Amino acid sequence: MHQLIDEYFVPAFDMKALNDSAVVDNLTGRIAVTTDSYVVSPLFFPGGDIGVLSVCGTINDLSVSGARPLYLTCGFIIEEGFPLNDLRVVLESMRAVAGKAGVSIIAGDTKVVDRGKADRLFINTAGIGIVDDGVDISPLNVRPGDRVIASGSIGNHGISVMAERNGITFDPPVLSDVRPLNGLVGEMLRKTKNIHVMRDPTRGGLATTLKEIAGASGYGIVIEEEKVGVKPGVRGACELLGLDPLYIANEGILIACVQREEAEGLVDAMRKTEAGAEAAVIGEVVDNPKEIVLLKTKIGGLRILDMLSGDQLPRIC
Amino acid sequence: MHQLIDEYFVPAFDMKALNDSAVVDNLTGRIAVTTDSYVVSPLFFPGGDIGVLSVCGTINDLSVSGARPLYLTCGFIIEEGFPLNDLRVVLESMRAVAGKAGVSIIAGDTKVVDRGKADRLFINTAGIGIVDDGVDISPLNVRPGDRVIASGSIGNHGISVMAERNGITFDPPVLSDVRPLNGLVGEMLRKTKNIHVMRDPTRGGLATTLKEIAGASGYGIVIEEEKVGVKPGVRGACELLGLDPLYIANEGILIACVQREEAEGLVDAMRKTEAGAEAAVIGEVVDNPKEIVLLKTKIGGLRILDMLSGDQLPRIC
Numbered sequence: 301m302h303q304l305i306d307e308y309f310v311p312a313f314d315m316k317a318l319n320d321s322a323v324v325d326n327l328t329g330r331i332a333v334t335t336d337s338y339v340v341s342p343l344f345f346p347g348g349d350i351g352v353l354s355v356c357g358t359i360n361d362l363s364v365s366g367a368r369p370l371y372l373t374c375g376f377i378i379e380e381g382f383p384l385n386d387l388r389v390v391l392e393s394m395r396a397v398a399g400k401a402g403v404s405i406i407a408g409d410t411k412v413v414d415r416g417k418a419d420r421l422f423i424n425t426a427g428i429g430i431v432d433d434g435v436d437i438s439p440l441n442v443r444p445g446d447r448v449i450a451s452g453s454i455g456n457h458g459i460s461v462m463a464e465r466n467g468i469t470f471d472p473p474v475l476s477d478v479r480p481l482n483g484l485v486g487e488m489l490r491k492t493k494n495i496h497v498m499r500d501p502t503r504g505g506l507a508t509t510l511k512e513i514a515g516a517s518g519y520g521i522v523i524e525e526e527k528v529g530v531k532p533g534v535r536g537a538c539e540l541l542g543l544d545p546l547y548i549a550n551e552g553i554l555i556a557c558v559q560r561e562e563a564e565g566l567v568d569a570m571r572k573t574e575a576g577a578e579a580a581v582i583g584e585v586v587d588n589p590k591e592i593v594l595l596k597t598k599i600g601g602l603r604i605l606d607m608l609s610g611d612q613l614p615r616i617c
Numbered sequence: 618m619h620q621l622i623d624e625y626f627v628p629a630f631d632m633k634a635l636n637d638s639a640v641v642d643n644l645t646g647r648i649a650v651t652t653d654s655y656v657v658s659p660l661f662f663p664g665g666d667i668g669v670l671s672v673c674g675t676i677n678d679l680s681v682s683g684a685r686p687l688y689l690t691c692g693f694i695i696e697e698g699f700p701l702n703d704l705r706v707v708l709e710s711m712r713a714v715a716g717k718a719g720v721s722i723i724a725g726d727t728k729v730v731d732r733g734k735a736d737r738l739f740i741n742t743a744g745i746g747i748v749d750d751g752v753d754i755s756p757l758n759v760r761p762g763d764r765v766i767a768s769g770s771i772g773n774h775g776i777s778v779m780a781e782r783n784g785i786t787f788d789p790p791v792l793s794d795v796r797p798l799n800g801l802v803g804e805m806l807r808k809t810k811n812i813h814v815m816r817d818p819t820r821g822g823l824a825t826t827l828k829e830i831a832g833a834s835g836y837g838i839v840i841e842e843e844k845v846g847v848k849p850g851v852r853g854a855c856e857l858l859g860l861d862p863l864y865i866a867n868e869g870i871l872i873a874c875v876q877r878e879e880a881e882g883l884v885d886a887m888r889k890t891e892a893g894a895e896a897a898v899i900g901e902v903v904d905n906p907k908e909i910v911l912l913k914t915k916i917g918g919l920r921i922l923d924m925l926s927g928d929q930l931p932r933i934c
Contacts, residue, residue: 321651321682323748327644334638335690335743336726339734365638373652375741377694407743409653413932417656419734424692426652426724426743431640615730 308391313405322406324371327430332367334358335426341615343421345464347475350423351393353617356480356551358427359401363485364498364554366437367429372398373407375424380415401480434493439516441496446585447563448521449556451484451570452477452578453529454506458548459537462613474533477552484575491569496557502617507546507605509555510593521593523583547608549616557585625708630722639723641688644747649684651675652743658932660738662781664792667740668710670934673797673868675744676718680802681815681871683754684746689715690724692741697732707738718797751810756833758813763902764880765838766873768801768887769794769895770846771823775865776854779930791850794869801892808886813874819934824863824922826872827910837909840900864925866933874902
């Protein structure tokens with residue numbers, strides 16, 4: 301274990317906490333904290349791997365809370381016999397994307413279990429960030445008339461992982477959208493501190509996230525199907541396989557609600573960033589019906605979007 | 618998953634971070650951060666379970682860094698079919714011991730994997746604490762002449778888990794020493810801020826921890842075997858099974874180095890606490906030989922204690 305840590309983990313992260321705790325400087329502001337475990341299968345998929353996912357997922361959970369992510373911890377559970385070269389690739393992915401996002405991985409832990417007692421590699425990350433003064437992201441802020449903004453097209457992550465798992469290839473390939481959103485959120489908050497709520501629609505997809513916002517706010521949400529971006533590859537895969545892109549996991553987009561007057565300017569600001577290049581208003585918050593999400597279909601119908609019960613695609617993150 | 622979280626996790630922890638991040642008050646001071654994954658097998662053992670272990674282990678990593686633990690996150694990886702009653706017991710253990718230690722579990726995550734893809738239950742915890750001004754715990758502070766203090770007897774956790782795993786019973790039973798050490802450390806720091814280093818001798822046991830301190834400080838350590846507490850049950854189990862208690866994992870004791878003049882008063886203060894009732898000076902730091910740990914045996918010999926290579930007992934935490 302000492303050797304594994306010295307040879308693989310120390311060079312990858314320059315960690316401060318090989319024993320016990322990492323001690324960092326004083327932090328000023330409200331502290332935001334989150335954690336997620338990552339059990340994605342397969343570990344490598346078009347557009348990313350478990351390492352990128354475990355760093356971005358936690359960065360994004362902090363970001364959509366309005367926090368600036370600063371520090372991550374990571375815990376590895378490794379199945380005996382897991383190829384060290386694959387471990388090296390995963391660690392390098394983590395190092396690279398954390399560096400790109402300006403986040404430090406400061407503490408880590410590894411446990412090895414017997415062959416057959418885990419599925420190759422699981423990673424847990426926890427993240428710490430700062431919520432600056434004046435930032436208050438909560439579904440309780442949501443009001444009727446608010447515009448609902450999506451930062452990009454949906455379904456890319458889930459379809460990428462599902463296709464890789466089942467040996468299906470698309471031409472052009474469907475790439476996971478996994479990426480850090482803290483840069484995008486930083487630009488959004490520079491444009492306006494008055495963002496009512498943000499969420500990243502991961503497990504359960506866009507529909508589940510909107511349903512959660514509707515439930516927590518007490519209001520309803522109406523989404524226009526034709527405004528929700530779905531790339532041709534994702535659309536084709538979903539049609540073939542009988543999946544609904546509205547319920548497919550994403551790892552590189554966010555949903556935001558802002559008051560109507562702020563929406564256009566915010567979308568313009570988002571589009572200037574790489575992560576928000578396809579940002580668009582996709583719907584609005586309504587007073588009635590309460591706690592319901594409705595989809596206006598392209599042919600003019602209305603469909604109720606309920607929460608996903610059971611995983612449409614398990615082990616997607 | 619929503620149902621699982623609502624029914625089991627929310628009542629257990631009163632979590633703030635069911636979605637995305639928990640936001641806590643401003644923290645003042647240096648922030649200490651740590652993480653550990655727990656894969657102990659079996660999940661329940663005399664004196665504790667994986668839940669108690671996952672809370673105490675992370676509290677203790679913060680504590681021996683001189684930090685006051687404040688917040689924990691927890692990530693659960695659950696094998697499909699894991700009994701919900703067992704999960705409830707583990708969650709209750711976590712809630713109870715976190716409450717006793719005055720630490721809040723503020724964010725959590727659960728992932729379920731197919732049967733056979735994990736060994737029942739793995740838990741990751743990450744912890745956040747504050748290092749107060751004037752506290753500086755580091756092996757670089759260690760000096761020749763320092764006294765080495767152990768807060769209790771060794772080997773109890775590892776023998777308890779090993780016995781349970783192998784269906785061995787002792788009379789009286791050997792109980793794991795798993796417990797939070799933040800109260801003890803608080804008392805120690807009230808007695809003197811001038812504690813040079815602290816460590817909790819978990820994986821690899823007392824010998825490995827001392828060897829790490831010796832290596833990091835550049836000095837040597839001499840331990841007197843007759844001063845190291847080993848309970849009769851642990852001694853008997855080790856003799857029977859050919860194990861060395863010096864290398865058996867502990868989860869409820871710490872090692873501290875302080876200058877000679879401070880040692881007696883500190884031990885007295887420690888003994889007034891439950892966790893430190895058996896505290897004793899067990900050895901001292903020496904200028905020579907450098908980076909070596911020597912054991913003065915009861916019959917007067919000297920034995921070099923090296924780092925454990927390979928796990929004497931795997932999946933002990």
